[in-house]
Amino acid sequence: DTGVSQNPRHKITKRGQNVTFRCDPISEHNRLYWYRQTLGQGPEFLTYFQNEAQLEKSRLLSDRFSAERPKGSFSTLEIQRTEQGDSAMYLCASSHIDPPSYEQYFGPGTRLTVT
Amino acid sequence: DAKTTQPNSMESNEEEPVHLPCNHSTISGTDYIHWYRQLPSQGPEYVIHGLTSNVNNRMASLAIAEDRKSSTLILHRATLRDAAVYYCILRPIRGGATNKLIFGTGTLLAVQP
Numbered sequence: 001d002t003g004v005s006q007n008p009r010h011k012i013t014k015r016g017q018n019v020t021f022r023c024d025p026i027s028e029h030n031r032l033y034w035y036r037q038t039l040g041q042g043p044e045f046l047t048y049f050q051n052e053a054q055l056e057k058s059r060l061l062s063d064r065f066s067a068e069r070p071k072g073s074f075s076t077l078e079i080q081r082t083e084q085g086d087s088a089m090y091l092c093a094s095s096h097i098d099p100p101s102y103e104q105y106f107g108p109g110t111r112l113t114v115t
Numbered sequence: 116d117a118k119t120t121q122p123n124s125m126e127s128n129e130e131e132p133v134h135l136p137c138n139h140s141t142i143s144g145t146d147y148i149h150w151y152r153q154l155p156s157q158g159p160e161y162v163i164h165g166l167t168s169n170v171n172n173r174m175a176s177l178a179i180a181e182d183r184k185s186s187t188l189i190l191h192r193a194t195l196r197d198a199a200v201y202y203c204i205l206r207p208i209r210g211g212a213t214n215k216l217i218f219g220t221g222t223l224l225a226v227q228p
Contacts, residue, residue, distance in 0.1 A: 004158075031214075033215060033216075035216075040220070041218075041220060042200075042202055042218025042219055042220055042221055043159065043216070043218050044218070045215040045216065045217065048215055056215070091158050091159075093158070093159075093216075095214075103149070103161035103164070104159075104161065104216060105160075105161070106157075106158030106159050106160065107158050108156075108157060108158055109157075109158050
């Protein structure tokens with residue numbers, strides 16, 4: 001078990017471009033979460049999957065953002081028409097489905113810089 | 116969602132104990148108390164959690180007040196590697212809850228050699 005992995009680790013893009021990030025969770029984990037973290041702040045929840053079903057989306061997730069987890073394994077987060085305000089660290093986490101006391105395991109994050 | 120309050124920053128000396136406080140006066144009876152920490156340039160990592168009783172694991176101890184309105188994360192002997200932001204988080208155990216983590220700004224712990 002190598003933990004949660006995220007690719008790429010860093011992404012620099014120009015405003016208006018589309019970007020896609022990938023998250024590979026721990027293999028037996030049913031739940032997968034995306035968070036966003038800006039400088040000096042704690043991570044903020046974006047969205048959550050249980051297996052392949054996307055069960056909750058934060059109001060932070062505008063129409064430009066879309067996330068998928070097609071086979072209940074890896075997940076992708078796409079941002080269309082990026083804006084400078086999208087610059088942040090995007091974190092992925094996974095956990096077992098039950099019980100709710102189970103911890104979430106985080107990946108190292110993808111740092112996005114929009115110029 | 117119930118809120119937590121933590122000091123913005125704390126300092127400790129290497130090999131000394133550290134007590135990191137957290138106030139959660141609006142905690143409900145079905146909220147777990149979780150602690151995560153985030154080392155520089157890494158994602159958060161789980162430290163410990165508890166419901167009512169004090170808890171110990173290899174990383175730390177969690178002392179929970181009798182009324183559950185506050186808790187303290189105890190690092191018994193701080194090392195330089197413990198320098199991180201520590202987050203105190205309440206997680207509900209309601210059926211069907213997402214169990215997303217709601218982070219505050221945490222406590223930045225500096226460890227001096």
